Amino acid sequence: MAMVLVVEDNPVNMRLAVLLLRKAGHSPLCAVDAESALTMARSAAPDLILMDCQLPGMDGRAATALLKQDPATAGIPVVALSAAPLALVRESSRAGTGDAFLAKPLHFPDLCATLDRLLGRSAGSAIAAVPAPIQGAEADRNAETPPVDLTVLESLVGPDPETMLEFFAGFVHSALRTRLELHRACDEGQAHVASRLAHSLRSSALMVGAGRLAALCAEIEIAGSVGTVDAPGALLPAFERELESVVSFLQNRSVSAGLS
Numbered sequence: 001m002a003m004v005l006v007v008e009d010n011p012v013n014m015r016l017a018v019l020l021l022r023k024a025g026h027s028p029l030c031a032v033d034a035e036s037a038l039t040m041a042r043s044a045a046p047d048l049i050l051m052d053c054q055l056p057g058m059d060g061r062a063a064t065a066l067l068k069q070d071p072a073t074a075g076i077p078v079v080a081l082s083a084a085p086l087a088l089v090r091e092s093s094r095a096g097t098g099d100a101f102l103a104k105p106l107h108f109p110d111l112c113a114t115l116d117r118l119l120g121r122s123a124g125s126a127i128a129a130v131p132a133p134i135q136g137a138e139a140d141r142n143a144e145t146p147p148v149d150l151t152v153l154e155s156l157v158g159p160d161p162e163t164m165l166e167f168f169a170g171f172v173h174s175a176l177r178t179r180l181e182l183h184r185a186c187d188e189g190q191a192h193v194a195s196r197l198a199h200s201l202r203s204s205a206l207m208v209g210a211g212r213l214a215a216l217c218a219e220i221e222i223a224g225s226v227g228t229v230d231a232p233g234a235l236l237p238a239f240e241r242e243l244e245s246v247v248s249f250l251q252n253r254s255v256s257a258g259l260s
């Protein structure tokens with residue numbers, strides 16, 4: 001068992017990381033920003049750090065550079081996490097200082113293999129615990145594609161309805177909050193804030209299998225990064241419609257499962 005510090009600002013992504021680390025037999029510690037991660041790395045001396053690249057304030061790469069400069073923490077392996085397109089991250093991590101990279105949403109076999117490699121263990125033992133392939137979601141497929149592909153989350157957390165509903169509830173909660181913040185950012189002309197919010201929501205939308213919503217978030221993220229608020233604002237009506245259909249799909253599932 002290793003102590004693994006997870007640095008992640010998105011609560012849904014954090015929940016998945018904690019769940020998968022526990023499943024692999026490790027003991028997770030959580031930090032929601034770079035500053036508290038640096039403090040915890042020094043005080044708790046974790047065996048390994050999973051570091052989100054996009055964090056509010058100091059970003060993950062700057063935090064990793066500081067960890068590697070400090071003799072007290074320089075020996076701790078750091079795995080960079082990002083939901084950004086892989087090519088982009090690989091390119092930028094060349095200038096970074098992390099020891100490995102994992103794409104979000106985290107996949108259990110990849111996480112285990114990377115942890116085993118960096119912790120100096122032989123791979124294979126934990127991989128036996130990979131969730132079985134999904135059967136139950138087939139019935140939800142119909143002629144028109146539903147807003148959520150249930151097989152995506154099931155493949156990440158395993159065929160456990162209660163855990164899935166917990167993730168869906170966490171996703172709905174954070175998505176509705178992000179929607180309000182996104183509107184405010186567009187109203188106030190904060191294009192880069194809109195871009196960052198869309199990025200964060202995109203990674204959890206990918207995790208719960210809301211592919212169309214994730215694609216709309218990617219468009220808002222790119223439009224906002226250019227720096228004018230008109231572009232992300234113009235995408236809001238389509239985003240609203242898709243978010244509403246995702247939320248009502250997930251809420252109907254919670255009710256029908258009797259666990260809402």
Ligand code: MN
Nearest residue numbers: 009052054055
């Ligand atoms: Mn983040």
